[in-house]
Amino acid sequence: MATTTTIPSPSLDVEDVISLTQTLIQIDSSGPESGGPGETSIAQYITKWLQHRDIETHWIEDTPNRPSVIGIVRGSGGGKSLMFNGHIDTVTLQGYDGDPLSGTISNGNIYGRGSADMKSGLAAEMLALARAKTLNLRGDVILAAVADEEADSIGTEQVLQAGWRADAAIVAEPTEMAIIHTHKGYALFEVDIYGVACHGSRPDLGVDAICKAGYFLVELDRLGQELQTRYVPRANEPDTGAPNIHAGVIRGGEEINSYPARCTVSIERRTIAGETADSVRMELLAILEKLEATVAGFKFALRTTAHRSPYLIARDHAFVGLVVEHATKFMGTAPDIRGETYWTDMALLAEAGIPGVIWGPKGYGLHSQTEWVEIESVRSLAASFVAIAADFCK
Structure with a gap:
C-alpha cells in the first residue's frame, strides 16, 4: 500500500x-x-x-x-x-x-x-x-x-x-x-494529412497540408450529418440516439511563412450497439481513399488511438x-x-x-x-x- x-x-x-x-x-x-x-x-x-x-x-x-x-x-x-x-x-x-x-x-x-x-x-x-x-x-x-x-x-x-x-x-x-x-461507446482516431514543406513564396515547390485537410473536414462534416439522418430508431432497439462523429483537435503548421508539411486531425466517433472500432475505421478509410484518388496531392495516414465498446x-x-x-x-x-x-x-x-x-x-x-x-x-x-x-x- x-x-x-x-x-x-x-x-x-x-x-x-x-x-x-x-x-x-x-x-x-x-x-x-x-x-x-x-x-x-x-x-x-x-x-x-x-x-x-x-x-x-x-x-x-x-x-x-x-x-x-x-x-x-x-x-x-x-x-x-x-x-x-x-x-x-x-x-x-x-x-x-x-x-x-x-x-x-x-x-x-x-x-x-x-x-x-x-x-x-x-x-x-x-x-x-x-x-x-x-x-x-x-x-x-x-x-x-x-x-x-x-x-x-x-x-x-x-x-x-x-x-x-x-x-x-x-x-x-x-x-x-x-x-x-x-x-454508446467511442473510438478515437488521428488522421495525418501530408503536404510538402517549402518557403511561403514558392507554391511551385510546396503542398499545403492544412488546405488539403480541408477536403477531408468537409467530408467528415457530411458524414456527421449522414449518421444523424440515416439512423432510424425502431421498437425494441437500443435507445442511445444516433451515432456521431466530430473533429476535436486540429494541429498543423510551423510558421505563417512556410507551407505546412503535415496537418493532424483528431477525431471522436461515438458508437452504438452493433458498431465496432474496426467498422467505423473502415468508414473513415473509405472517405480518405476516395480523396486520395480524386484530389491532387492528397496523402494521408489513419490510426486508431483508443476505443471503448458500447x-x-x-x-x-x-x-x-x-x-x-x-x-x-x-x-x-x-x-x-x-x-x-x-x-x-x-x-x-x-x-x-x-x-x-x-x-x-x-x-x-x-x-x-x-x-x-x-x-x-x-x-x-x-x-x-x-x-x-x-x-x-x-
Whole structure:
C-alpha cells in the first residue's frame, strides 16, 4: 500500500449514507490529469472504513498513485455474486463556485465536487456492502471502488485483470434514478494529412497540408450529418440516439511563412450497439481513399488511438427486472429504463462477462461550476442496494 499520503482524519464510524457522502466529498480525489492529488487518500479512507467493519479488503495499484480498493463480504457458498462498482476519482476542483470540498447540505441537496459524480452512489454501495455482513447470504457481495474513471478507466481494467468477477453488477453513476441498460461507446482516431514543406513564396515547390485537410473536414462534416439522418430508431432497439462523429483537435503548421508539411486531425466517433472500432475505421478509410484518388496531392495516414465498446443489456433481462422491482418499492414509482449517450465502466464489466445496469441518484452539475445531489434519492438508492443484494445473493 502507498504510504506517501496519510489516512484522512474523518471518522471511520460514519454509518449514515448522507454523512458518509459528505465525508467522501471532503477528501480531494481529483485526478492527476487535471492537477489533482489522485485517489490515494480516499482509497486509504475506504480501506480503513471497511476494515473497521471487519470486511475483507484488497488494494490494487498497478499504476502508481492510482489505487483501487476491493471490499468483499463472502457468502456461505452456492449463491450468486453481486459487484457494486463506483469510481473514486473526480474531475478538477478548479473553477468550482465556492468550496468544492464542503459537502454542504442545503434545500435537500448535498453540494460539492463529486457529490453526484459519484461519491453519493459510492457511499450507498459501501453501506450496502457493510449491511451484507448481517444478511447471511450464500453469494458474495463485492465493492469495486475504482480509480481513473474520469480519464482512461484503468481502475476497472486493473480490477478485472486481477481476476475479480461477479454474476451481475451495478455501476452507481448519477442517472436521475433511471435505470440505464445501454449506452454508446467511442473510438478515437488521428488522421495525418501530408503536404510538402517549402518557403511561403514558392507554391511551385510546396503542398499545403492544412488546405488539403480541408477536403477531408468537409467530408467528415457530411458524414456527421449522414449518421444523424440515416439512423432510424425502431421498437425494441437500443435507445442511445444516433451515432456521431466530430473533429476535436486540429494541429498543423510551423510558421505563417512556410507551407505546412503535415496537418493532424483528431477525431471522436461515438458508437452504438452493433458498431465496432474496426467498422467505423473502415468508414473513415473509405472517405480518405476516395480523396486520395480524386484530389491532387492528397496523402494521408489513419490510426486508431483508443476505443471503448458500447454497452447493451436486454430490457427484459432477469437482473434488470430484479433491479426494477426493488427500485419501484423504495422509490414509490417504477423507474425509467432508457439508454444514454455517454460511456461508463459497465462496458468493461460486460466485456469480462458481467452483465448489469447503471443506476444512481438524482445528481446535477456534473463537471460544472456547482455540483449537487438530491438527498432523498441517495437514501432510496442505499435502501434499494441492500434489498437487491439480499435478493440476488440469497
